[in-house]
Amino acid sequence: MFAGDVKELWRYPVKGLRGESLRSAVVDFDGLAGDRLFGLFEPGSDNAVWGGSHPKMMGWEAAWPAQCGCADAVSGDPVLYEPGGAAWGASEAGLPERLAETIDAKKGVEIRKVKRDYGRILVVFEASLRKLSEQMGREIEAARFRPNVVVAADLEPFAEYQLERGLPIRLGDNEFTLQKPCERCVLPSWEPHGANVRDMDLHRHIIKELDNHFGIYLRVSDPVTIKVGDAVSA
Incomplete structure (x- = not known):
């Protein structure tokens, strides 16, 4: 065919942010390993903050840090890179405020794992x-x-x-x-x-x-x- x-x-x-290029990837019933595991939400709610309403999100990148010499590994938390290049760990205390400031999210943001069916x-x-x-x-x-x-x-x-x-x-x-x-x-x-x-x-x-x-x-x-x-x- x-x-x-x-x-x-x-x-x-992270859903809505730019991603990373890979040479290889593991895929199973849950999808590609490490893909779209996190999302941005309005604080205290399930209301997603997404690229369609906040397109400046795509100025940020997200990637899993290399481990054991394997850039395709998935462990711990991803690293987020703001438009100027500064790197943030996904659990760093100042990250939500910085994200909200740079993507014009007036209600603020939380970053947390996404429920996938x-x-x-x-x-x-x-x-x-x-x-x-x-x-x-x-x-x-x-x-x-x-x-x-x-x-x-x-x-x-x-x-x-x-x-x-x-x-x-x-x-x-x-x-x-x-x-x-x-x-x-x-x-x-x-x-x-x-x-x-x-x-x-x-x-x-x-x-x-x-x-x-x-x-x-x-x-x-x-x-x-x-x-x-x-x-x-x-």
Whole structure:
């Protein structure tokens, strides 16, 4: 049906913040290890503070510190980097105040673990990114869509949305299951590095021309390791 390979792997330790590039990653039923484990919330509530309402969040980065020489390890708390480059441990006392100040969160923020009922990884295809860029007349970065995996494959642009749900898709030696296309929120319309600039034309195009979808979700039951360069096929 199609064949290709994994070009990029990404992990986002804190929802809404920029993430980190990986060479390999462990994936299981809960999703990619260390991905979107933390979120920002209004203090004392379950109201999420997210990039769609606070796009300056994407000026911050989050990463898991390297341990035992393995940059892909996940242990302890992630490290957050503010736009100027200063590093903060996720549990540092002054971090919530600094976050709130820099992302214009008037009610303040708390950083805490996110409750997840299921796991999945988000895959986008280079051919679709190139076609979307052609349609918009400018480069559209993969970072706008916050993928876990970027794939190059001999698949026509946007053909991934016609694939049958439940289809087995192999990444390396591992068989994943296609869950569904990713329905997009407003986040891809915001500049993905925290510039607080919105591309409304892109938002309208995704809704009108792509049925408000970009990327597909895959799931796996047992723990597996995927790597940049792994073959991809279905």
